[in-house]
Amino acid sequence: MTSHEDWISLLPEPLDAAAAVAFVTDGQAGGIDVFLGTTRAETSSDGRALIALDYEAYEQMAVEQLRELARRARERWPIVRLAILHRTGRVAVAEPSVIIAVSTPHRAESFTACRRLIDTLKQDVAIWKKEVWADGSGTWVGGNPNDETRNPNE
Amino acid sequence: MMVTVKLFASLRERASASELRIELAEPATVALARDALAERFPTLCDFLPRVAWAVNRAYVPIETELRDGDELAVIPPVSGGCDDVT
Numbered sequence: 303m304t305s306h307e308d309w310i311s312l313l314p315e316p317l318d319a320a321a322a323v324a325f326v327t328d329g330q331a332g333g334i335d336v337f338l339g340t341t342r343a344e345t346s347s348d349g350r351a352l353i354a355l356d357y358e359a360y361e362q363m364a365v366e367q368l369r370e371l372a373r374r375a376r377e378r379w380p381i382v383r384l385a386i387l388h389r390t391g392r393v394a395v396a397e398p399s400v401i402i403a404v405s406t407p408h409r410a411e412s413f414t415a416c417r418r419l420i421d422t423l424k425q426d427v428a429i430w431k432k433e434v435w436a437d438g439s440g441t442w443v444g445g446n447p448n449d450e451t452r453n454p455n456e
Numbered sequence: 457m458m459v460t461v462k463l464f465a466s467l468r469e470r471a472s473a474s475e476l477r478i479e480l481a482e483p484a485t486v487a488l489a490r491d492a493l494a495e496r497f498p499t500l501c502d503f504l505p506r507v508a509w510a511v512n513r514a515y516v517p518i519e520t521e522l523r524d525g526d527e528l529a530v531i532p533p534v535s536g537g538c539d540d541v542t
Binding site: 339357359362363364399400420424428429431432442443 | 462465466468510513514515529531532534535537
């Protein structure tokens with residue numbers, strides 16, 4: 303199988319799912335799996351509406367971590383082409399914050415690789431998000447010393 | 457020796473700083489840098505027990521030795537991707 307360069311990027315602009323699909327489209331692949339993570343509308347316990355998520359990254363480390371995730375995924379599954387795109391900045395409700403697109407020779411591998419990539423990304427890549435509420439207030443997810451979000455070193 | 461400290465997300469806001477330089481006596485460790493940060497930014501004290509540490513963009517244990525010029529990042533719990541609340 304020919305090895306292709308992966309498309310790994312942190313982007314401050316809206317993510318283009320069609321471009322990700324086009325990137326992983328390849329005659330050697332029999333399946334493409336695409337995952338989009340999007341901002342979900344929420345209401346806080348005191349009735350405020352969530353209007354967006356603000357993403358912040360330790361960009362140099364996060365890109366290195368995403369490249370390492372891609373490298374490990376390629377060791378494990380017969381990936382033909384792979385794109386991992388993540389937003390920085392403000393992502394409004396219904397807009398994508400992350401896109402993972404994987405093509406493999408057979409469909410089962412693309413489902414598995416895509417699922418594993420998003421689950422691992424969320425556990426240890428140096429990216430943070432803040433919930434932005436309609437009243438202008440903001441809450442860092444996992445940034446409150448009283449909650450129980452996991453520390454990646456534990 | 458001097459190290460560059462990078463702060464993100466909730467810690468950046470609490471400290472009102474995203475990057476700073478701190479001077480440490482040698483031999484220095486991440487734990488000693490943490491103590492220096494806690495002294496300089498008392499508002500970070502309640503966060504520091506729950507963060508992870510990265511030196512030159514790789515996670516390290518708290519007892520790791522630091523060298524002059526290292527980039528030390530204080531990493532609060534990460535939340536990339538989407539859909540955390542279950």
